[in-house]
Amino acid sequence: VHTSNVGPATGFVVRFEGGPTVYFAGDTALFGDMRMIGERYKPDIAFLPIGDRYTMGPEDAAIAAEWLGAKTVVPMHYGTFPELTGTVDELRAFAAPKGIEVIQLRAGETTS
Secondary structure: OOOOOOOOOOOHHHHHHHHEEEEEEEOOOOOHHHHHHHHHHHOOOEEEOOOOOOOOHHHHHHOOOHHHHEEEEEEOOOOOOOOOOOOHHHHHHHHHOOOOOOOOOOOOOOOO
C-alpha cells in the first residue's frame, strides 16, 4: 500500500431530492466505515480515487464500491502525474465481477 498518513479520511454524501445519493470519497484509502456509510446512506454513485499512491488503487476502489453498495463508480484522482499508476481499465476489471458500472468522465464532461 502506498498511502501516506496526512490526515483523517474525509468525504461527503449528497442526497438529491428525487434523485440519486452520491458519495464523494475525496483523497482517501479504503477504510472500514465505508460499510457504515453504505448502510446508513445507501449511495447510488460513488466518486472514488484510484491513483494507488496517495489514495486507494483500483482494486480497493472496487471493494469500496461494494462496501458502499454503490452500483456506479466515477473514478478520480488518477493519471495526472507518473506516481498515480491506477487506471480506469484496472478498475473496470475489478468492478465488473461485482456488477459495478464504471463511468469515466473527462474534464468538462457530464452524464445523466
